[in-house]
Each structure stands twice: as C-alpha cells, then as structure tokens.
Amino acid sequence: MVRVVLSSSMAELTGGVREVELAVGNYRELTLTLCERWPQMAALIERSAVAIDGQIYQDAFAEALASGSEVFFMPRIEGG
C-alpha cells in the first residue's frame, strides 16, 4: 500500500480526509484513483507538486511507487 497525504486545499474537497492508503503501482494510477473518488480533485492535482519518498516532483506522471512509498501533495514552487 502507498501512503498518500493530501494538501490542505485537497482536504477541503475530501471532507477533511488528509491521508489515504492506496494499492497502486505508479503515480498515474494513484491520481486516477483519487479522481475516481473525488472528481473535483483533478484540477488541484494538476496545480500541485508532489513528493514521492522525499523527492519533490513539480510534474510527476508515471513514476513507480513501491509498497510503503509515501506520497505528499504540496503546492508548486517556482521561485524567482
């Protein structure tokens, strides 16, 4: 199972649910599963960065996830 921690803005869509555990093998499956459960999530996922096991991805797509992986959604950062 992959531990997924949603951002605070995502939690407003999920009725306060901040963490879910999903049986997925890659990031694409993870996002599809989240959008299936909360259809409005797609736009927020598009605007989010994500950290997979501590590594920050501004644009993750199909990165492999192992059992025990931790995925954190977070706001995108661009900088100056």
Next chain:
Amino acid sequence: MAEAVDYKQIGTTPVRPDGFDKVTGRAQFGADVNLPNMIHGKVLRSPHAHARIKSVDVSAALAMPGVYAAISGADFPGGRLEGEAGGEGGGTMDDVAKNVMARNKVLYHGHAVAAVAASTVRLAEQALEAIKVEYEVLDPILDVVAAMDPAATLVNEENYTALPEKPESPSNIANVGRLERGNLDEGFMAADVVVEREFTCPMAHQGYIEPHACIASIDERGRGTVWCSTQGHFEHRAATSKMLGKNMADLKFVATEIGGGFGGKTVVYLEPLATLLSEKSGRPVKMTMSREEVFRATGPSSATVARVKVGLRKDGTITAAQSWIAFEAGAFAGAPYMPGAMSIYAPYEIENFLVETFDVLVNKPKVAAYRAPGAPQAMHAFECALDEAAQLLDMDPIDLRMVNAADEGTQSPYGPKFPPIGFKACLQAAKKHPNYTKPVPEGAGRGVAVGFWFNVGMQSSAEVNINENGSVMIIEGSPDIGGSRASMCLMAAETLGIDYDDVRAQVGDTESTGFCNVTGGSRTTFATGMAVTQACEAVIADCKRRAAMTWGLDEDQVEWEDGQAIPGPGVNADVKPLSLAELARKAGKTGGPITARASLNAQGAGAAFSVNFGDLRVDRETGKVDVLSYTAIQDAGKAIHPAYVEGQMQGGAAQGIGWALNEEYIFDDKGVLENAGFLDYRIPVASDLPMIDTEIVEVPNPSHPFGVRGVGETPIVAPLGVCANAVSRSLDMRITDLPMSPPRLLEAIEG
C-alpha cells in the same frame, strides 16, 4: 549518489565567457539592439491608483506627424485568457494581460493605459500628452490589513477568495494558505518561554540595474522577432503570443544579455506592447523603461504583516509555533503566500504548528517574484522571535537552532521528509567560524538568522555540437544572469574530459534550441546543467561507437577516459587512443557531424539552507546603522564554480541588508509612490558594506550527477533577520518593523 570526487574542471574558477564583452562594453543588453527604420514606443500611465476608465481617445496622438501607431486596451483581443504565467506567483495570464495594459479599470498609479510609437522618443512622449483619457476616480485601498476587512473598498469586484465553495461576496483576499500539525494548545502549555510579536516588511524592488527594454520587428503577416532583456524568452514568447492571439510559431524571441532580474524579469510588461505597435506601424519598435517606470510599474516584492507566537522549553526545544501573515499582492492576485507558509518553519523540526497566510489585493503595483519569494518576509518574523527566545533563555542563538534543526529524514512542515540536507553542517560551520568566535565589537550587536529555499528543476533543453577541431559548442535556452554559461562549460568539460578553454556556450533563441523554463527558482545550473551533462554523455556514447568502428571492435570494448576513446580493460587491440579532436576530424567518415541534445523535466532539486551572522552598530544620534562584518554560510551541494557561488551569496546578502536597513516603497495617501528613483529609494552601494565573508558548505544533492543544489535565492533570506537581531541586541530593544532606516530607529531610540 554523488560522493566526494576529485574533479578536474568542476570547482575551478575561470572567468565567465561573457565577462570580457561586459567589461569592454561590447555586450548587447536589451536597449542596445538597434534596427534600420526603428521607431520608439512609450507608455501612458495612470495618474490615479484606482479609477474606472470611461474612455480612451488616441486619435489626436495618431494625427501627429511622426506618430506611427497608438494602442489602448481596446486593441487587444477580447475574452478571458486561460492559463497561468511563469515565475513565482506569476498569476493568471488574464491578469498579466490586464497588467500589461489596463482595460476597464486602472488599479495602481503607473498602470499602463495606452502606448504610442513615433519616430523619436521625444515625439512619442509628446504624443502621450495628446491622448485623452476620462477617469472616474475611486478611493484606493492601500493597507493590507484594512484591505482584508469585508467592508473594505474592493480592488476588483470580481475577485472571490479561492475556496472550494465560492464565497457569497467578493473580497480583496484572493487566496488563503494554511499548514498545520500537532496540537497548538498542548504545545504552548509545554513551553517555559513564549514570545509573541507582530513584524512588518516593506514592499521592496528587485533593483536590477538594467531597466526593462525590448525591440520588436513584426512584418505584414504578423510574424517577426522580439529582442528583450528577460529571464525566460520562451515564456515571454508564450505570454506575448497568447495576449495578442498569435500562433507562438510566428514570433521568435531573442534573449539579450541581461543586467539583473532576481525574479522581476520573469514577467512581461513591454513585449506585447512593442509587438502590437510594430505590427500596426510596420516598423521595428524599441521600448525602454525609465527608472521611474521600473519603480512604478514593475516588480516589486510583497509587503507583509506577520504575527508570530513561539513557545520553547528551557533547553531550547520549540514546543509550538503559530503564525499569521498577510502578503500584499498589489493589484492582481499572486503574492507568494504559499511559499511563505511553507518556508517559515522549514529549517526546524516542530511538533505543533500552524501557519496561515493570505494573498491580498491592494492598489499598488502587481508584485513579482524576488529571490526566494515569500521566504525573506516570513522567515524574518520567525527568526526574530527565535532570537528573542534565545535571549530570554540565555542561549547561544546558533545552539538554539541546532537543538531544533531539521536533518535528513525530518518531516518538513510542508509534508515530505527531507533527503540529505546541509542545515546542521551550516550551523556547525557558523559556530566555529573565526568571525563568530571573536568578541562582538563594543557598542555593536551580533545577529544570527538562517535561510532556506526549496529550489526547483523544471524543463530544460541543451544541444552540444562538436566542432571539426574537437572544440565544443553548447547551445542552451536559459538566459545567463549569474554566470551560468561558465558553469555549463565546466560541467561539459568535466564530463567530456577536456579543457574548459575548448568549450563555448551560447543562449539560443526560441528557434535555435528546445523549450526552457525561466532562469528562476535557482534552477539553471541544476536543471540545464543536467541537460548539458546528458547531451555530453550522448556525445561520449557516439564517440565510443565511432572509435569501435575505426578499430573494428564492439562498442562495449571501448571506454572514454580523459577526453579520448581507449580500448577497455582486457581488450587486446594495438591501437592509439582517439581524442575528441581526432574523432571530430574524421567524423565525415564515421557518420557525419558529432552532435547530441538532451531535454528533460528535472526533478529532485535539493533544498538549500544557509546560516548568516553579522555585527551591526547603530549611531544613537543619527540612527544610521553600520554593518561592521557579515558572514554568509550556505550549502551549495557542489559548487561548480565556487567564485560565482560566492557571488550569489554576497549579492543576496547585499540585497537582504538593503531591504532590512533602507529599502521601502513609500506611498502617499492617494497611492502615489513618492520615492521612484535610486536617490530616494536607497539600495546599498559598495561603500555601505564590508566585504561579505562566505563559506560554502557542500552536502551533495543525490539527485544531480555532480551533487548540485540551487544557490541563487537562499542568500537573500537570512539577512533581514540578521540585521534586525543585531540592531535589536545593540539597542537592547526589539525592532520589529523594516526597514530600520535612520528616522525609524531614531524614533525607537527616542521612545
């Protein structure tokens, strides 16, 4: 995983490739490009901070001899633009278009209302006076806290706070950020000491020396070229083409040499205007801003009001932290409210915390990214509160930070666990630095503060061409602001195993190389450097293939060492090594020119931490502050070119000290900026500052082939806290408002 490696090129400090042209005046900056039949564009700017535009009439200007074109908001395509602009808090493309040229309302003093192009600059300025604009003047809202009141004057009647459920009423609050963990009440109950204060930071400009400038040459088909001073010509092309309803393939953007940006040149201002004026006039149109225009209508950073409460145990452990920060966005949404929330506690492991941040519209210029946007303001507040706590606990401020310091595996306040980071190494380096172990000079105060920035990767492209003599030409798409061409050449030379002097790099235009995001987010040496390295690795693979072909060996029997192909271990071949130059000379026989390219979306930019300290003394009669010494320590992962890393650290320190001590936008009650020039907006000059001492810490970033972390933004974060803490200690009173200019300090001293 990058380990300590004995590099031959990386870590050396050659003079940057553009250095000679810059010191001899040959370098072409934005305003240096001239074309035959060129005319000049100027912008009419709003005299009001807030007004409805009832009408704009450019006919009298157009009728003047020598005036070739005049435009206003009505000349731009209608309809709402989709998408977002680049740069931190760039905002929506629709807002950026309305910032480039006002439509129904002007939202700050200096907002563009119309533009003309004429045969001379003087004639263009005269033509502006002939444009008739009717305004219905409205009250401006200028104070960020007042703007948050539901009853406040609205900057934009169509702005609703972005919440999952659309609020019933519009508001000046565009966005709200919130991060929390643990239980605040329990955390504060466990504290032996609690510090609670309100801090303010002023709006400050990036202060780049080169004003915005561009020249556009558009033909009868609407196609052409734009030369501009920019941090990202690909994103400027995208924004310009979108605003004008053009196919981006019809516009070529060329990045000229750039005289500073610091985030402020991730934004378009003039390019769409020059493009439209050129298209209408059939002439190349050059536009340059005056310094006054730069101050009134570009940049700046967000002003903030920050309320911070922190509780600590006697041993220095932070038990709870609570912060509330209002960021001024200016006239359009896009303040760095979220990076501020994410950075404020980033250096520390804190069990219980809450931070709430707000992106608030006011009738001031739309803010733009400025080095580590949001972090200096947020961390100034928290670092000052921690310093006061250290005094109350009678602890060394570095020791207090070490007690709470984040390390590899610490869960960051914004979510993920940190990979290897160099914060503790920076604290250790600071504690034993000779500038820290020496006594504080009499009458001075020593301030300590830390800095942090995430850094980003994003998209980059690079091409490596091997010339016929084996020398190397790199074409990359990242405008070079801080000497990145030197870093690209060093990484290419290291990878290929050749001398730095045999490598050249140039920034290609939008038709010469693949897409690159802006030079921002401290990403260029990290991400574009990775693309260059990958392209060089592809060159090596190709060279090994060609050598194998030459020797009649299999490809896997050839290795690459010190810039030449050699038979691998155990391969019985009586051949001489083939250098890159020899392979290049025979390239025609082995498959044609040797060239390779790489494009990527770089992930895993490692966060950069810093520790700064300085000794500052206040003249109690005048309020003037002298910076007696200043030391900046930062983790660079691996310094590709240490001198230019030091330059980033010193430049960021100088800008942060300026923000702390003197720089601020001063508006009158009508929203008119009263100090729109370098005489009245005082940035530090060389005689104001001591030598900024530096120490580079290197904790390699495992996501980069050489261990690189971005270094450009973190250096501006800590100085605000350093200066405030030093001045507060020297005066034995807490100074919470920046800048600590002489009149402000005198007021505090006199009670």
